[in-house]
Amino acid sequence: MFHSSVIFRYIFAASLLVLLCCSAPSNNKQGLPPSLALKSFELADEFQVELFAAEPLIADPVAMEVDEKGDIYVVEMHGYPEDLKGSGIVKLLKDTDSDGKPDKAEIFADSLVLPSGIMKWKKGVLVVDVPHLWYLEDSNNDGKADIKEKMLTGFALTNPQHIANTPLLGVDNWIYIAHQGAITPKVSMIFNDTGTNVRFANNPNAVQLPRDAEGRNIRFRPDTYELEMLAGESQYGHSFDNWGHHFCTSNADHLFTEIIAARYLKRNPSLLVADATENIPDHGDAAEVFPITNNPQHQLLTDAGVITSSCGITYYQGGLFPDSFNNISFIAEPVHNLVHADRIKSKGASFVASRVYHEKEFLASRDAWFRPVQFYIGPDGALYVIDYYRQIVEHPEWMSEEVNKSGALYNGSDKGRIYRITPKGTGRAQWPNSIKIGNKIEELVSLLSNKNIWWRRTAQRLLTDNSDVKKFASLKNYIDTSQSAGGIVHALWLLEYSKQADSSSIIKTLLHPVSGVRENGLKVAEMNLERWPWLADTMMKLVNDEDARVRFQLLCSLGGVDSEKSASVRMQLLQSGIEDRWVQIATLSGSAGREWQVMSTAIEQFSSRSSEGRRLFFENCAALIALNQKAGDIKKAIAAATVSKDTGSAWWQSAILSGLHKGLSVKGKPGADFSKEESALLKTFQPSAPSMLRYAATELIRVLGVSSNKQLKDIISNAEKIAADSNAELGFRIDAIRLLALSKNSSNISLLERLIDPVQPESLQQQAVKTYAENDATKAASYFIEKWKQMVPSVRESAMAVFFTSSETERLLLGALEKGQIxxxxxxxxxxxxxxxxxxxxxxxxxxxxLSDKNSNRSEIIRKYEEALNAEADAKKGKELFAINCSTCHQVNGKDGKAFGPDLASIRNRDARFILADILDPNRSIADTYELWTLTKKDGRRLSGIVSAQTSESITITSIGGNSETLARSDIARLEASNISAMPVGLESAISVKDMANLLAFLKGKK
Structure with a gap:
């Protein structure tokens, strides 16, 4: 929840995170008293901060809720990080002396393990305490919950950083729960529960989600037993804007949003999308922050660090702050003792977030114990900052044994604060004794116009529970007459939830001048198309809407409307937004069974002008056609891509062939006669053909094969001549070598062995290696061992991959290693x-x-290399070493490598000795979500890498070098995490102490 382990979320820097508490904790075991802690703050100029609650009233607070009576519920998680004895409690706070601050606390509920969120519901509260979501109610008004019922169950009781949390009522009357179900090897030994099917505890016949909801966010409706898994995830906390856009957070990725809903992805099961969310900050992942902490406990950063522990994302909707804060999000950054603010603006179907303050933060503290973890927008519109106030908030998974055994893990567990932030000049809080919300319909409906989300959300909840049918007429009248766009959205969803939305109200929202209302109107209209099919015509009138997200929602909503007019409008929407990848995804998600029609229309409308977006769409659409395995559609696509046209058509034709190759490589060739298509593809194999088209056709024919023996013989004979002809154009020769994989004969092997020669161009040798392996991997592996010393590095890299194609080739490799041949x-x-x-x-x-480390004493090796810390160093030489040893996974400032791991510019402010230790001993800690995983497909193929993205339908594995593959969950037989870092020990065998000094100089940004 609060740790810094995902600062890089990649392999090289994964283990750096252990060092956030690498040094022994300071002797200060008490922190600062609240009065002094308050003085340690630096806050944005136009605001003021005051203490609202502190110990002994509260301790270890992680969440709060205020009900319609003004009672304050505070969740206390005392068990973090490893105490499972049930020390968690919910306290009920009251202000008995009317000074605007609580002064009395009662234990509302106890015996909770790791409670992580609370929400008012009906007469009680919902509390997440994995594996359950509890409903707690005080039925006899004694201040204690005497009713305790499981509402949901099945969540994994895993590393507390990744448990389900923060129930939140959405504007659409669904209750959302943030969830990111990662389990790390070390902590799983303590938290060994992997979860079960997530389900309603009291209704075995209701819908059930997969085990631990596959680590996705979920939403549910208790009254109707509806339960859904969302497309995205969030670590601790999540938030919504006025229109229901879902904003999430994860330690280093401090702000991202779900763009396309899971329900749209599910309607086309062949569509594999790597990720349904998008990181939106324009200042990047692991963004730079500006702490002011005196003697920071992690002892790593200078004045500038990076976000490592983002949590508590909150989109401000309080109505009290200046209007310029109406689109501001706040995240807590407990490791750096600060609160970071971003301004969110629209960008196509998505958003972009920019810093509010230049080289400073909204709130920062000089007190190293200040640990903001969550926020709450109160009835007064103030921003309440929940301060866990601990000496250490990193989890033992990412700390040194020295700190784990120091006895300091729970220092501060008897403390905790809540601060109230308001504009300067704001008076004390009045609401604890002044909230009086009745049950009159008109009063509740009028509250939907309040600028403060607390009042709107409370009114929404109370209206949901109110059984008076008069509320429906009042809500419809409100939609007709209200000037509050946000309130209208609440009213519309309240009607829809009760199945009382009428076509007139829906149409009014579709025609509303505020885009957010129109967007929600489309969602509700979509849900009522079976009832009123003609609503689609009104929806389609928004095809030229000025707002990109309205058009995007229209595209999503029309994906289920099967009509010529709908298809025409969707293509129009695609044309206007084709450079936006989300528009492409939305189009394809709604094209199930109609992919060729979409492709055909795209050729007519988009093929006249090349662009990156258009090329990508042709490729993706073709891949989807191949994945669907409709032979007729595949044949039509090949025909369109091979029909003789001018060279200006090669860009889109090659894109189609490339997409077909990708799709058929996954699913295989469907059972049909493709001889005509084979001939058409082979006709492109000529030197005059555009190289991109010839290459794509060659790759596709390698998947389809050649059915005619005579034709195959002629092809191979021609390919052998071209491959051997040193005067032929290099690209043509390489394509010829690719074709040799179609036939496994001895003459091919002999030719390929002759071409694997240092006198030949490296790219040609590399292709010869690959083709040799495709013909006979075992024989190829044996030959490569013989020729290993003569191979240049790039060719060796291609040859090395061959050794990992089977157990037999792996055994050959091990034999070569034992004999010293490799x-x-x-x-x-x-x-x-x-x-x-x-x-x-x-x-x-x-x-x-x-391969085991012959000198397993890492401490001795680290001590030896500490000489590098004080040695003279040359950063230019360090850059060269980086290129050799690190660039296959990393970049620096977006250059000079592969973006598989983090951009290592983000570590330049870290102490060189800590960087050194973790380069040499990376297995000290493996960052969560960046373990090395082994994935086995149902067809037996295995992949290894990090799980870099997920949706409810797919998993993306990224291997070293940054190559990614997205697979359908239904194709996966097994997925297992290794307890070894993907950056294992042994770098010292490749670089000397002097080299290490140079490498550190480069990583530290020295000139």
Missing amino acids: QPGSLGWQRSVWLMNEDDSAIRNRARRI
């Missing part, structure tokens, strides 16, 4: 890890004997 350093780190984690125990044990 050096262990040639494997690369990821492949070493792969071998040492092989399913085959004989290979695994043999690899560990060969």
Whole structure:
């Protein structure tokens, strides 16, 4: 919840995070008293901060809720990080002396394990305490919950950083729960619950979600037993804007939003989308922040650090702050003792977030114990900051043993504060004794116009519970007459929830001048199309709406409308937004069974002018056609892509062929005669053909094969001549070598062996290696061992991949390693890890004997390399070392490498000794969500890498070098995390102490 482990969320920097508490904790075991802590703040000029509540009234607060009577519920998580004895409680606070601050606390509920969120519901509250979501109610008004019922169950009781949390009532009358269900190897030994099917505890016949909801956010409606898994995830906290856009957070990715809903992705099961969310800050992941902490406990950062522990995302809707704060989000950053603010603006179907303040933060403290973890917008519109106030908030998973054993993990567990932030000149809080909300319909409906989300949300909840049918007429009248756009959205969803939305109200929202109202009107209209099919005509009138998100929602909503007019409007929407990848995804999600029609229309409308967005759409649409396995559609696509046209058509034709190749590579060729299509593809194999078209056709024919033996013989004969012809154009020769994979004969092998020669161009040698392996991987592997010393590095890299195609080739590799024919350093780190984690125990044990660290005392190695910290260093040489040893996974300032791992410019402010320690001993800690995973497909193919993205329908594995593959969950047989870092030990074998000094100089940004 609060840790810094995902600061980089990648392999090199994963283990750096252990050092946030690497040094022994300071002797200060008490922190500052509230009065002095208050003086330690620096706050944005136009605001003021005051203490609202503190110990001994509260301790370890992580969430709060205020009910319609002004009673204050505070959730206290005393068990963090590893205490499962049930020490968590919910307190009920009251202001008995009317000074605007609570002065009395009662234990409302106890015996909770790791309570992580609370929401008022009906006569009680909902509290998340995994594996359950509890409904707690005080039925006899004694201030204590005497009713305790499980509402949901099945969430994993896992690392507390990743448990379900923060129930939140959405404007659409669904209750949303944030969830990111990662389990790290070390902590899972303590928190060994992986969850079960997430479900309603009291209704076995209701819908059930997969185990632990697959780590996704969920939403549910208790009264109707509706339960859904969303497309995105959020670590601790989530928030909505006025229109229901869902904003989420995860430690280093401090602000992202779900763009396309899971329900739209599900309607086309062949569509594999890597991620349904988008990071929106224009200042990047692990964004720079500006702490002011005196003697920070983590002892790593200078004046500038990076976001490492983002949580508590809150979109401000209080109505008290200046209007310029109406689109501001706040995140808590407890590791750096600050609150960061971003201004959110529209950008196409998505958003962009920019810093509110230049090189400073909205709120920062000099007190290293200030640990903001959550916010609450109160009835007065103030921003209430929930301060966990602990000496240490990092989890033991990412800390050194020295700190774990220091006895300091729970220092401050008897403390906690809540601060109230308001504009300067605001008086004390009046609401604790002045809230009087009745049950009159007109009063409740009028509250929907309040600028403060607390009043709107409270009124929404009370109206939902109110059984007076007069409310429906009042809500419809409100939609007709209200000037409050936000209130109208609440009213519309209240009607829809009760199945009382009428076509007149829906149409009014579709025609409303505020785009957010129109967007929600489309969602509700979509849900009522079976009842009123003609509503689609009114919806389609928004095809040229000035707002991009309205058009995007229209595109999503029309995906379920099967009519010629709807198809025409969707293509019009695609044309106007084709450079936006989300528009493409929305189009394809609604094209199930109609992919060829969409492709055909796209060729007519979009093929006259090339652009990156258009090329990508042709490729993606073709891939979807291939994945659907409709032979007729595949044939039509090939025909369109191979029909003779001018060279200006090659860009879109090659994109179609490339997409078909990608799709058929996953699903295979459907059972049909493709001889005509094979001939058409082979006609592109000529030197005069555009290279991009010839390449794409060659790749596709390698998947389809050649059914005619005579034609195949002629092709191979021609390809052999071209491949051997040193005077032929290089690209043509390489394409010819690709075609040789179609036939496995001895003459091919002989030619390929001759082409794997240092006198040949490297790219040609690399293709010869790949084609040789496709013909006979075992024979190829044996040949590569013989020729290893003669191979240049790039060709060795291609050859090395061949050794990992089967158990037999892996055994050949291990034999070569034992005999010294190949050096262990040639494997690369990821492949070493792969071998040492092989399913085959004989290979695994043999690899560990060969590759295990001969000098396993990491401490001694680190001490030896500490000489590098004080040595003279050359950053230019360090850059060269980075290119050799690090660039396969990392970049610096967006350059010089692969963006598989984090941009290492983000670590330049860290102490060099800590960077050194974790380079040399990366297994000290493996960052959550960046463990090395092994994925086994149902067809037996295995992949290794990090799980870089997920949706409810897919998982994306990214391997070293940044290559990603997105797979349908239904195609996965097994997915297992390794307890070894993807950056294993052993770098010292590749670089000297002097080299290390140079590398550190480069990483630290020295000139």
